Amino acid sequence: MTGDGRLERLNGMLRRRGFLLPAFEIHGGAKGLYDFGPVGGRMRSRVNQRWLDHWLQLGNVVELSCPTVTPYGVLEASGHVGEFSDFMTECTTCGEASRADTLLEGHHANPDALKRDELQALLTAVNPTCPSCNDRAWTTITAQNLMFNTTIGAGDSGRAGFLRPETAQGMFTSFNALHRHFRERLPFGAMQVGKGYRNEIAPRQGMIRLREFNMAELEYFIDPEAELTDDLTPWDGRPMHLLSDMEEPAVMTLFEACKKELIRHPTVARFMGITHDFLVDVGIDPARIRFRQHEQDEMAHYAMDCWDAEIQGSYGWVECVGIAHRGCYDLESHEKATGKTLRARREFDEPRTTVIDGWTINGSTVGPTFKGLAGQVKTAVEALPKDTSFPCKITLGNDEVVEIGQEHVKPNQQTIKETGEWYIPHVIEPAFGIDRIIWHVIDHAYHETEKNGEHYTLMRLASCIAPVDYAVFPLFEKDGMGDLAWNLHQQLCGKPGIVSMYDASGSIGRRYARADEIGTPQCLTVDHQTLEDGTVTVRNRDTGEQVRIHPDTLLA
């Protein structure tokens, strides 16, 4: 943290110049909600686009856009309803609210995992003392959900739902469409930039903890048994700062980290490299990036391994990207909840033949004899060795013992040929907090210097994400310079992807200063010479150097 007021001055500038502003401020504001203003809005969309372009380079990923309004069942299946709720109870004597599971620690191995009814029953049975006033008078527990509740549809026909806490689930539920799109060939990925919502109990620290935030996620589906071909050589020359859960902080290449099994999957390592490239590309200082591995107990409910990219800024080290190996958790969960198949097929090198030579049931006798148990009898009989002699007693799956006679069984001999198998793909997920990244881009780009003995601030933003590409100034708005400058400005704005800003107010120095403050890489000034030969001066933000060019070279 900087104690010299830099953060305050930076925040003031961001508000003044229209990067970031508290949302709905004239109504008193709303915690954890921010506007990207007239300058920040453009920057946000450029970072989003840059992110998409960056991952599209993989060549086997597509972009999706799924709804933010999500039915209850989807997030119940994904585990969010369970994991994202805290059950609260209030002491009727002193009014102190407590988490029910916290009160019951020591009375159950893992109270956090209990369902609402179970937790209520345990609370009633134990009736713990209030940590605040030592009384024992608790209200009925209520679910305090970190997801925003909503109702899809009106009145009694309305269906419970939530605003999504991550973009991922829509991509999992679309798996079959993706699988078809990619001609049923893995690996492939789906990605999405969009809003996510978490009803944080206490949003803090500006852009770091938001209730509505911009996220960008890629779900990359892989065959867990396929040979791994991830190439880590592009990062051989760039050792990364790694904090693993095993060892002391280390600086080593991704290749080395994989070899030492600090990083447990090479695709995770490759995505760490790609993530690093992205962060540097949009202007994060590489010296202030590190990767930290999650401890086993802090891992999300779905993850097998997880590395956060952390960026150092005014709030210390902040996790801005999570790269998680989610295993088959998500697809399997949605399969279980829906009964639908979310699988890919893996062909065997050689067809596999299985020879079955044993017993099966004679349906016409087992059915009438065992009635409802017939299914379990079938399973048990088919597990019997071929040399079994009947009658014999067998134990069913429910521990019941039944006697099977010769009349209940018949020989089962068949050869089954399988050319492949269906499996649940595994998922590697890089998940980016775009707001946090934008915050750190700004934080790292913001420079306070002195110019002619006065304070001077400028943003050294990467030109690929700068909110304004060119600022166009007439030296004076007279002798036709104003018209020429305005024309140039309009022509520049006509170029796809280019934003120009026209500014004719104040002295030329003041206009340069304004452009520098929002990180405009180049300023074009129309002056008297422009009237003669059409050239303009181009002034570089970081060096202040000026060269004369003909604007056609920019408009080509």
Added chain:
RNA sequence: GCGAGCGUAGUGUAGUGGUUAUCACCGGGCGUUGCCAACGCCUGAACCCGGGUUCGAGUCCCGGCGCUCGCACCA
């Protein structure tokens, strides 16, 4: 959610119950100026919201909202 502190123009601020709320930067207009926050004149803009105490509240009290910090929480 608990506790403490805070909330005045776009930004940063002054203001300890009493005229028309201070100052600077800032924004806009005009003039001047031949390229780095120049100058002159003019001008714009605020007491977070609601209630109370008081003859009178930016100032004191209560509640709400927001901000900061600590605790708690946190993929």
